[in-house]
Amino acid sequence: MMEIKKCKNKKCERSLPKTYKHKYCEKCRNEHVKQIKDLGKAAMAVGVIVVGPAVAAITKGKINIKK
Ligand SMILES: [Zn+2]
Structure with a gap:
């Protein structure tokens, strides 16, 4: 019996090689x-948004840049 593999994506169902x-x-x-990479990028962006102000707050407290 020939086993025909198909893509599990319901919208695709393309036949796949047996191997x-x-x-x-x-x-x-x-x-x-x-998609995963995009999610990673989104997570990174969120990280920058969340961590960025915190880092800025920390550095402002420690480093005084005099103009
Ligand atoms: Zn597919």
Whole structure:
């Protein structure tokens, strides 16, 4: 019996090679990686927003820049 693997993405369901190790096709995997990277960037941005003022507050308290 030939086992036909399909991409687990319901919108895609592209047939995959039998030897293919992943549940999703290359395209869906790439998109997933992109999503994770975007999430990472968003998390980084949030980190900068949250940490930035705190760091500024700390450095202002310690370092006095005289004009
Ligand atoms: Zn797919």
